[in-house]
Amino acid sequence: MFERVLIANRGEIACRVIRTCRRLGIRSIAVYSEADRDAQHVRLADEAWPIGGPRPAESYLRGDAIVEVAKKSGAQAIHPGYGFLSENTDFARACVAAGIAFIGPDPASIEAMGSKSAAKALMSKHDVPLVPGYHGDNQDSAFLAAKAREVGYPLILKPAAGGGGKGMQIVREDAAFPEALATAQRVALAAFGDATMLLERYVEHPRHIEFQIFGDRHGHVIHLDERECSAQRRYQKVLEETPSPFLTPDTRAAMGAAAVAAARAVNYVGAGTVEFIVGPAGDFHFMEMNTRLQVEHPVTELTHGVDLVEWQLRIANGEALPLTQEQVTSHGHAIEVRLYAEDPEQNFLPGSGKLQTLRLPAPSRHVRIDGGVVQGDTVTIFYDPMIAKLIVWDEDRPQALQRLREALAECEIEGPKSNIAFLERLARHPAVVEARIDTGYLDRHLDEFVSGQAEPAARTLFAAATAALLHDEAQLAANPADPHSPWAAADAWRVGHAGKRVLALTRGESRFEIEAYGHAGDYRLRHGDSSCEVHGARLADTSLSARFDDEAERFGLRANAHRVLLHDDAGQRWRLDRAAAYAWASKDAAGGNQIIAPMPGRIVLVKAKAGDTVEEGQELLVMEAMKMELALKAPRAGTIESVSAAQGDFVEADAVLVRFDA
Template identity: 85%
Template sequence: MFERVLIANRGEIACRVIRTCRRLGIRSIAVYSEADRDAQHVRLADEAWPIGGARPSDSYLRIDAILDAAKKSGAQAIHPGYGFLSENTAFSRACQDAGIVFIGPDPESIEAMGSKSAAKTLMAKHDVPLVPGYGGDNQDNAFLAEQAHAIGYPLIIKPSAGGGGKGMQIVRSDAEFPEALATAQRVALAAFGDASMLLERYVEHPRHIEFQIFGDRHGHVIHLGERECSAQRRYQKVLEETPSPFLTPERRKAMGEAAVAAARAVNYVGAGTVEFIVGPQGDFHFMEMNTRLQVEHPVTELTHGIDLVEWQLRVADGEPLPLTQDGVVSHGHAIEVRLYAEDPEQNFLPGSGKLQALRLPAPSRHVRLDGGVAQGDTVTIFYDPMIAKLIVWDEDRAQALERLREALAECEIEGPKSNIAFLERLVRHPAVTEARIDTGYLDRHLDEFVAGGSEPGVRTLFAAAAAALLDDEARVAADAADPHSPWASADAWRVGHAGRRVVAFTRGAARFEIDAHGHSGDYRLRLGDSTCEVRGARLDDASLNARFDDEAERFNLRADARRVLLHDAAGRRWRLDRAPAYAWESKDTAGGSQVVAPMPGRIVLVKAGPGDSVEEGQELLVMEAMKMELALKAPRAGTIEHVSAAQGDFVEADVVLVRFAS
């Protein structure tokens, strides 16, 4: 086995590989950019080497810098993780030429599957089912338009060299095709350095099911079952699970055999994933092969009782696979979701900033956490804003979903906004619980998963108020020198009249004021015309128990001087920020006279200029930030007075980009 392994990656996957290396007695070597000097993977590794600037192109995508670090550190092998250089033929070949083992497939295998069009041609020769389409070398726009018309609509445009859904566009008519093609080409060129496109007939309401395959240098190739990844938003996976609730044993066998055939077609060695589009009737078609470990690999590990990174290391060292196909056994059900710094209520705008608080459930045989940050770390603008992967396992799907709900309820992130509330709605939605979701469901029904302008119910607000009152009383008593002094009471008692307190909460632009009388868990509460008698309220670190008008109820809840975080009876998450009781000014954040940069990023397209008359919602600029494109639109109809950014400019957050005439 290797003695020294360099991990050419960062964040969660680097930490994941380091943990396995440590268990196997392998010295782990990290690399880091200027932005990652204090990152968790740097702290966790046995040693770490700098490789350049904050941007990926200046560090994690620099083959020369990584190989230099590997040589200087004495690394015998390099694990590429996923993303960055993990599927880069030149990097794999450069490792080979330098006499350093690349922990992944041979360059020829990566090359064969690196182009979607070439991969499909190869798959056709090995009788792997394909979707009708075009993937040839002629990339003339007019010719592609002719091919699109011949294939028929609906149709999907895919970057040939890409992955992860970047640049993909669904087109439903000839009229839509030119603009969709231009968008796909622009994104592909920026993300992959290659604007060539692949056209495919779009399968309506498809499922996305992938198979984990593994090969060794002794001619063995097996699959380790499937992962269903149909819950997606804009082609990005949101929830992954295994086994798929859709597959029958017969369908699973046929797809597994097709996945192994695809791997054998390129003499595959190491971990890989064969992805299929599956129609509503069960017909399946090869989509692509990822020649690396996948982000969602933990669900396969939990159901099969294996460590895929350990398998990667052993196979790269020349050992045979530890199992044959007949020896592969799956038990139970596993589900993964990813916690991101993003704002679902603002079109999932990626966030950045310091993690002021990060509370996650305790790991157990049912709950696994794979992360690359800790409380106090900063989510930077330069990389993917993932905070942690939350993976659960149980004996069956229903129990696994319940485990996931419980685990999500324990999560809290303070600092940048997060997608936790969105994930909680997702795992309770009938389309997920009844296993009838397809890859486009979330995009078609996004309003069902995002809170938007909804407000908490009166009972929820009364519970939050009771918790806030109890917390206030406990803090005053704790700070008092004499707990029996009347000054140690927070009940607002005054001579001659009953004590009255006002508990004020804000949620976005909304404000809620609850009048309260009473103390020590017994309160009379009023909100507008609604009243409630609260009796026997008791607060601990994770819950509130009380009788509300003689109806006993328990809330999952945490309270402090800044906020109350709770889940209502339907499992919906609410964060209510504490506010001064008697001083409040509503702020109109909608503006309407200007467009500002929502976060740091690069302007890739300017679509309007001074003097232009625009409509509300019209796209004015396109901005690239945190590995995605953001369309900046007109907040109202009007005339543009000034545009302060040009194509290619890097802008900071909150900078005014477009100003409207008065």
């Protein structure tokens, strides 16, 4: 076995590889950018070396710098993780040329599958089912438009060199094709350096199901069953699970055989994933092959009792696969979701900043956490804003879903906004519970998963107020100057009348004022026209129990001096911030005269200039930040006074990009 392995990646996957290396007695070597000096993968590794500036192109995409560190550090092998250089043929070849093992497939296999067009041509020769389409070299716009009519609508445009859904465009008619093609080509060129497109018939309401495959240098290729990845938003996976609740044993066997055939077609060695589009009737078609480990590999590990990174290391060291196809067995059901620093209420805008609070459930037989940050770390603007992967396992799917709900309820993130509440709604939604979801369901029904401007019910507000009152009383009782002094009492007592306290709670732009009388768990509360008698309230670390108008109820919550985080009886998560009781500033409406950068990023397209007359909602600029494109639109109709950014400019957060005439 290797003695020294360099991990050419960062964050969660680097930490995950390091843990397996440590268990196997392998010395782990990390690399890091200027932005990652204090990152967890740097702290967890046995040694770590700097490789450049904060942006990926200055560090983690510099294959030459990484190979040089491998030589200097004495690394015998390089594990690329996923993303960055994991599917870069030139990097794999550079490792081999330097006499360093690349823990992945041979460069020729990566090259064969690196182009979707070439991959589909190859699969057609090995009887792997394909979706009708065009994947040739002629990229003339008029020719592609003619091919689109030939393939038939609806169709999907895909960057041939792409991955992760980036740049994909669904087209339903001739008139929309030119603009969709231009957009897809622009995104593909910026993201992959290659604007080559392929066309495919778009399968309506498809499922996305992938098979984990593994090959060794002894001629063996097997699969470790499937992962259902149909819960997606804009082609990005949101929830992954195994086994698929959709597949029959016969379809599973046929797809597994096709996945192995695809791997054999390129003499595949190591871990890979063959991805299929599956129609509502169970028909399946090859989509692409990822020549690396996948983000969602833990669900396969939990149901099959294996360590896929250990398999990668052993196979790269020349060992044979530890199992035959007949020995592969699966037990139970596993589900994975990813916790992101993003704001679902603002179109999933990625976030950044210090993780002031990061509480995650304790790892157990049923819960696994794969993370790359801890409380106090910073989510930077330069990389993917994933905070952690949450993976659960249980004997069957209903129990696994309940484990997921319980684990999500234990999560708390303060600092950048997060998608936890979105994931909680996802885990309870009937389409997910009943396994009816397809790859477009979330995009079609997004309002069902995002709370928007919904306001908490009166009972929820009263529970939050009760928790805040008990918290304040406990704090005062714990630290009085004189515990026997009447001034240490927290009941708001006044001479001649019962004391009244006013609690102010806010959620976004909404403010809720609750009048409170009483103390020590017995209160009379009022908000607007609603009132409630609370008795016997007791606050624990993560729960509140009380009788509300003589109805006993328990809420899962956490309260402090700044906020109350609670779940109502439907499992809905509410965060209510505390505010000064008698201070409330109105929102400044001046923002309607300008467009500001929502976060640091690069301007990739400017669609307006000074003097233009525009309509409300018209797209004026396109900005690239944290691996996604953001369309910046006019806040109102009017005339543009000035545009302060040009294509290619890197702008800071809150920079004014466009001003309107007053």
